[in-house]
Amino acid sequence: MEKLLLILGQLMPLSTELREDLSSKVFVSKVKKGEILISEGKICHQLFFIKKGFLRGFHYQNGKEITSWFGFENDFATSTHSFFSQKTGYENVEVIEDGILYGITYEDLNNIYDRHPEFNYVGRLLTEKYYLDVMERTLCLQFQTAKQSYEQLVATHPQILKRAYLGHIASYLGISQETLSRIRAKK
Amino acid sequence: MEKLLLILGQLMPLSTELREDLSSKVFVSKVKKGEILISEGKICHQLFFIKKGFLRGFHYQNGKEITSWFGFENDFATSTHSFFSQKTGYENVEVIEDGILYGITYEDLNNIYDRHPEFNYVGRLLTEKYYLDVMERTLCLQFQTAKQSYEQLVATHPQILKRAYLGHIASYLGISQETLSRIRAKK
DNA sequence: GCGTTTATTTGACTTTTGTCAAAAATTCTT
DNA sequence: AAGAATTTTTGACAAAAGTCAAATAAACGC
Helix, strand or coil: CHHHHHHHHCCCCCCHHHHHHHHHHEEEECCCCCCCCCCCEEEEEEEEEEEEEEEEEEEEEEEEEEEEEEEECEEEECCCCCCCCHCCCCEEEEEEEEEEEEEEHHHHHHHHHHHHHHHHHHHHHHHHHHHHHHHHHHHHCCCCEEEEEHHHHHHHHHHHHHHCHHHHHHHHHCCHHHHHHHHHCCC | CCCHHHHHHHHHCCCCHHHHHHHHHHHEEEECCEEECCCCCCHHHHHHHEEEEEEEEEEECCCEEEEEEEECCCCEEHHHHHHHHCCCCEEEEEEEEEEEEEEEHHHHHHHHHHHHHHHHHHHHHHHHHHHHHHHHHHHHHCCCCHHHHHHHHHHCCCHHHHHHHHHHHHHHHHHHHHHHEEEEEEE
């Protein structure tokens, strides 16, 4: 809990009431490798903060698993589309390494936004950050060779290379696992 | 100006002071086809609301222009990365059809956020919306054939097909103009 | 530590898409 | 309306990446 409040507190001083409100609503959840936290086709009610562990979001396309993001310590994670829109989503969230998560429900979070309008500042800033992340990723996917995409990932997100499966990385880059394996072999 | 306040007002009731603050800071700008509003390598200081007209964001990769987004009436537009981070950016913003824009500077906008903390709610909501838009786009780019990408665009954003150049659409989809032309011919 | 399961690599071949160049079509200008 | 400029289409070929199948390699359970 402390870690989360620390991170949020770095963005904006948190009033005592806000800290208490957050503390009373945030729950802790221990998760095991292989566990599916959120399944496609359902409405996602929780937003998670990763204290420890490693998650990924993925969906199916043409019968294949496509990884859409990786989540590490101190990241926030959820089935983005479903959580924000509160409609059924296409995204699954899977635990890749055992971990400890802090969670909050959509309802509780929005109550906190209502009671503490200034907390929207934190929400805005974090959303902007994740927005920029996806944007940059999109630009990479849009017009690079498989090799360029891989090298960019090596340069910008070495932790993904270290901790994720090759197949997951390949689909994250939008290329086949075999192609990625060959690119690596040639270095 | 009215149109902008109307759109913002649909997200949250705006106090009189907030409306006045916004009105006093937002400027109007008439733009002509071909005009470059924002250039790469510079810090982008303005956020625009498109009252009328048609814009696109693009950058260069391997010597080619890559379109990263299209902006229509009632959309917000800026060099996203540069504006939010206030660092130099790689993105250019170009006017494709003559238009009328409402603009606000980064400084003025943040002063408004400071003076009206509840306005962060609007900022958060809009950011979430644009975040989801990019996310969805990314998923499409990640693992579809050129044909699938095109058909999805036809289905979800027909207005882009109607108003944008083929070359711009092709780079937006991450495919060559020739391939896109061939896909269209075969229908 | 051994066998089993899971993940990665490699090979042969196919498909898709990109590239370059030129032709056709469309739009703009005066 | 004619000519210029721009945009789109088409053709021939090359390169990149995907697919399927099998072989290694690594990780896991007992």
